[in-house]
Amino acid sequence: MDSVAFEDVAVNFTQEEWSLLDPSQKNLYREVMQETLRNLASIEVFWERESMKIQKKIIVEKLLARFQMTH
Numbered sequence: 001m002d003s004v005a006f007e008d009v010a011v012n013f014t015q016e017e018w019s020l021l022d023p024s025q026k027n028l029y030r031e032v033m034q035e036t037l038r039n040l041a042s043i044e045v046f047w048e049r050e051s052m053k054i055q056k057k058i059i060v061e062k063l064l065a066r067f068q069m070t071h
Helices: 016-018 023-070
Strands: none
Touching: none
16 A cells, blocks of 8 residues: 555645635635645554554564464
């Protein structure tokens, strides 16, 4: 699975483009970008949890293999 970075999903405006937006459009942009950041942050937390689970499983498997080899 490929990584997703904020830059991959962000919409960037030039200063000229930004000046052409009305206040409600600027507000909507801010809200959408904040939601995007929250979503990316929650994906990162989930990925870190899953990664930790996998690492723990590997450690346990290695310990069990060592134990079986010595007994």
